[in-house]
Amino acid sequence: MKLHNLMEDEVIRIVNKLLKNEKDIxxxxxxxxxxxxxxxxxxxxxxxxxxxGELYKRANNMGIQFEADITKEVTKAIYIVRKRPKHEIKL
Ligand SMILES: [Zn+2]
Incomplete structure (x- = not known):
């Protein structure tokens, strides 16, 4: 058994979706x-x-508003990272 954050899957999915339409990032x-x-x-x-090993089923309450909220936050995050990409910083 393990804990799984469904929001993580949804955010990654939407990040990939939105980045397809972004050219300068x-x-x-x-x-x-x-x-x-x-x-x-x-x-x-x-x-x-x-x-x-079990695949989660997407919950039914993940409706249009849910998707819109995530899209809004991902859009803000893309804006932040575009302005200041951190990939060059060696950790
Ligand atoms: Zn990068």
Whole structure:
């Protein structure tokens, strides 16, 4: 058994979707995850318990408003990362 944050899947899905339409932004793994992290920090987590290897079913309450809220936060995050990409900083 493990905890799984459904919001994480949704945010990653929407990051990938929105980045397809963006031309002047870096889409390296680091920048993508930075965008996802910023958006996730502004959204409520949606935790479920999953059995190992089990695929989660998308909840039915994830409607249009839910998608719109995520899109709004991801759009803000893309704006932030575009202005200040952090992929060049060595950690
Ligand atoms: Zn990058």
């Amino acid at each position: 870096c889409t390296c793994e680091k920048c993508k995850l930075d965008i996802a992290a910023i958006a996730l920090n502004n959204l409520l987590p949606q935790y479920v318990v999953t059995k190992k």
